[in-house]
Amino acid sequence: MTALALALGLALAAGGPAPLACPPGAAVAGAAYPDGFEQWCEKPDDAGRPQKHGPYRTWYDDGAPQLASTWKMGRLDGPFVEYHRNGKKAREGAWRDGEKDGRWTTWFEDGRPAEEAGYDRGILHGRFATFFAGGGKRVEGRYCHGIQCGRWTTWDEGGRELGRMDHEEIRSEP
Incomplete structure (x- = not known):
């Protein structure tokens, strides 16, 4: 469990959203549930325009968490968790300087x-897999800097292999 998911879970167990801890120079904007559905920290940029900077949270209309992320001067930067209405995670990953990064x-x-x-600075890189709603694998392979590489395998919903394709290995050096 990420630190962001743990903090959000602890806040909810304590009876509601915890106050946002904004970084130095940033102030809370918006309103947490039940007074609002979106709250974030913002800090003025060099031109004085407010930029999201620090934690950002949204809630569903029943008060359940919808999204928790972190911003750095107007760009997503740090852990990101989005939830289904039933409280289970929908998406989780991390941003770095406005681009998906890592798993x-x-x-x-x-x-x-x-x-x-897997992502490297916004580009698919590393293991990739999709699954059927019933739990079985649909597709598995790897990306090398945004291009399919290595062996890719596809299955049907019954778990039978439909095919394999071997792609060239892509390297960043000649």
């Missing part, structure tokens, strides 16, 4: 994985 996972509403993917 990202999406889940069906029942909590089973729907997709797992």
Whole structure:
């Protein structure tokens, strides 16, 4: 469990959203549930325009958490968790300077994985897999800097292999 998900879970167990802890120079904007559905920290940029900077949270109309993320001067930067209405995670990953970075996972509403993917500065890179709603693998392979590489395998819902394709290995050096 990420620190962001743990903090959000502890806040909810304590009876409601915890106050946002904004970084130095940033102030709370918006309103937490039940007074509002979106709250964030913001800090003026060099031109004096407010930029999201620090934690950002949204809630569903029943007060359940919808999204928790972190911003750095107007760009997503840090852990990101989105929830289904039933409280189970829908998506989780991290942003770095406005781009997906590292492992990202999406889940069906029942909590089973729907997709797992790796990113490097916004580009698919590393293991990639999609799953059927029933839990079985649909596709598995790897990306090398945004291009399919290595062996890719596809299955049907019954778990039978439909095919394999071997792609060239892509390297960043000649």
